[in-house]
Amino acid sequence: MDGQIINNDVRIRSHVVETYRGHTQEVCGLKWSESRQQLANGSNDTLVHIWDRSRATQWLHRLREHTSAVKALAWCPFQGNLLAIGGGTITHGLA
Structure with missing residues (x-):
């Protein structure tokens, strides 16, 4: 809820692998x-x-075009640099 993403790997003792803040x-x-x-x-x-x-x-990359919360994300399975996003009023593909 504080805007952070903490990536954990529970297989290791020091389990915090990365922290993303933005x-x-x-x-x-x-x-x-x-x-x-x-x-x-x-x-x-x-x-x-x-x-x-x-x-x-x-x-x-930082995308700012949405006007409401962004809740849906999906990478294209056959084109690795294409991302669909949704939840606001605009959807994008990243090329």
Whole structure:
């Protein structure tokens, strides 16, 4: 609810793997890409961030066009750089 995403791996003792910070409100949608290298997330603050696992401290892309909370995210299974997002009044594909 604080806008953070904490990626945990419960198989290891120090289980916090990455922490992603970039939202001011509750994160309400998460989706890893097929390669597991990019994470897309949406929030009640109407933003979408796309993160690269190797650079968890800064998002790669920030999409601001939504006018309400972003709750639905889906990576295209046959085109790895295409992301569908929904929940507001606009949907996008990222090329």
